[in-house]
Amino acid sequence: MNSQLTAMDEEHLRRALELAERGRGRVSPNPLVGAVVVRDGSVIGEGFHAELGGLHAERSALEDCRRRGGNPAGATMYVTLEPCAHQGRQPPCVEAILEAGIGRVVIASEDPSEKAAGRGPEILRNGGVEVAIASGAEATAARRLNQPFRKHSRTGMPLVILKVAMSLDGQTATAPGDSPWISGPESQELVHKWRAESDAIAIGIGTALADDPLLTARIEGARQPVRVIFDSQARLPLESQLLQTLDQAPVLVTTAPDAPADRLGALKAAGAEVLLAANLESALQELGRRDLTSLFLEGGQTLASAFLTSNLIDESRTFIAPMLLGRQPNSVPRVGGDDREDSAGRRSPRSETGPARQTAQWSSTKTIGPDTLITATYKEW
Numbered sequence: 001m002n003s004q005l006t007a008m009d010e011e012h013l014r015r016a017l018e019l020a021e022r023g024r025g026r027v028s029p030n031p032l033v034g035a036v037v038v039r040d041g042s043v044i045g046e047g048f049h050a051e052l053g054g055l056h057a058e059r060s061a062l063e064d065c066r067r068r069g070g071n072p073a074g075a076t077m078y079v080t081l082e083p084c085a086h087q088g089r090q091p092p093c094v095e096a097i098l099e100a101g102i103g104r105v106v107i108a109s110e111d112p113s114e115k116a117a118g119r120g121p122e123i124l125r126n127g128g129v130e131v132a133i134a135s136g137a138e139a140t141a142a143r144r145l146n147q148p149f150r151k152h153s154r155t156g157m158p159l160v161i162l163k164v165a166m167s168l169d170g171q172t173a174t175a176p177g178d179s180p181w182i183s184g185p186e187s188q189e190l191v192h193k194w195r196a197e198s199d200a201i202a203i204g205i206g207t208a209l210a211d212d213p214l215l216t217a218r219i220e221g222a223r224q225p226v227r228v229i230f231d232s233q234a235r236l237p238l239e240s241q242l243l244q245t246l247d248q249a250p251v252l253v254t255t256a257p258d259a260p261a262d263r264l265g266a267l268k269a270a271g272a273e274v275l276l277a278a279n280l281e282s283a284l285q286e287l288g289r290r291d292l293t294s295l296f297l298e299g300g301q302t303l304a305s306a307f308l309t310s311n312l313i314d315e316s317r318t319f320i321a322p323m324l325l326g327r328q329p330n331s332v333p334r335v336g337g338d339d340r341e342d343s344a345g346r347r348s349p350r351s352e353t354g355p356a357r358q359t360a361q362w363s364s365t366k367t368i369g370p371d372t373l374i375t376a377t378y379k380e381w
């Protein structure tokens with residue numbers, strides 16, 4: 001419950017949340033933020049953070065207010081995240097709020113990053129502005145809106161969202177030669193949208209060899225995510241579609257420190273970025289250091305189990321398609337090598353994976369074309 005807020009306050013905050021959504025896929029590593037300026041119950045300005053390096057939501061709402069000929073002095077500003085107090089790509093928002101003479105600021109969620117953490121609200125209060133912080137449904141919605149930003153701010157790692165598509169008999173791989181897609185066209189369209197919203201997409205070398213995927217977001221004008229391949233021995237074939245399409249999106253190969261030097265050299269010469277990491281957590285830390293705040297995990301069961309065993313999955317999105325596939329024999333690679341026996345003569349994937357159980361904090365179910373989509377959240381940041 002929002003103890004300090006009225007029903008009208010909550011309604012304006014919900015509008016600010018709607019506006020914030022419009023920046024999705026365009027502002028990372030910054031957070032999504034929306035703002036509304038209200039005087040005597042009427043909206044006199046609206047704004048959101050629309051692109052990285054562009055105006056913050058608060059300044060954009062104040063600009064809108066001026067454009068409409070409104071006067072923000074004494075008005076209330078509703079904003080989904082505490083206004084920033086630091087100089088970044090843009091000047092501090094608290095300065096703009098104080099200069100505009102805003103009388104009251106209603107904030108839906110706090111900013112957990114070190115440079116913020118309550119400084120903005122304090123400066124506003126010291127400047128004579130009344131500040132109210134939401135605590136009810138709008139606060140929860142504001143936190144959920146910015147899970148990648150919040151996890152990255154708090155841990156330095158990207159939010160990990162696992163995507164799985166499975167048949168009614170629980171299979172996730174199709175027969176050799178068959179299309180690798182299990183879910184229907186509507187679900188595939190959604191997957192492309194999620195790719196465009198992610199900073200990075202990841203698969204294991206098993207999927208890279210079996211499916212030779214592109215992993216781009218097939219949406220006109222979409223920002224393309226970095227394509228990350230977990231490939232401990234640097235086996236990614238130079239003729240793979242991934243390496244042949246570096247003009248479309250970068251490829252980052254995560255290898256073990258003992259990967260063969262000649263293979264590492266070949267991948268770098270082909271234009272891939274190579275990252276040496278001892279385990280999944282240090283790989284995620286490295287990705288976070290590159291300002292990647294979300295990782296959409298689209299690999300096969302081996303990599304998914306490894307993430308699960310290391311307790312690194314924050315959310316899952318599982319499509320269940322109305323079909324039976326039967327258990328598939330080891331798939332035949334569509335490119336380069338053979339994942340049944342690698343160049344080092346190893347027959348089975350890494351043994352560090354194992355059974356693990358994680359129960360969702362909350363989940364929801366939706367129908368997408370012929371498929372059922374179950375979204376589950378394991379950790380909230």
Ligand SMILES: NC(=O)c1ccc[n+]([C@@H]2O[C@H](COP(=O)([O-])OP(=O)(O)OC[C@H]3O[C@@H](n4cnc5c(N)ncnc54)[C@H](OP(=O)(O)O)[C@@H]3O)[C@@H](O)[C@H]2O)c1
Pocket residue numbers: 163164165166171172173174180182203204205206207208210211230231232233235279280298299300301302303304306331339342348349350353
């Ligand atoms: N239905 C779906 O949602 C879906 C999604 C993707 C793929 N698939 C299907 O899954 C099949 C491929 O399955 P897969 O399990 O082989 O693919 P995968 O999980 O994408 O790749 C597995 C490989 O990743 C490498 N790897 C690198 N670091 C790892 C780590 N820390 N832990 C575990 N593995 C690591 C391992 O090879 P190294 O030890 O050599 O590094 C391992 O063999 C294909 O048929 C594909 O079509 C289905």
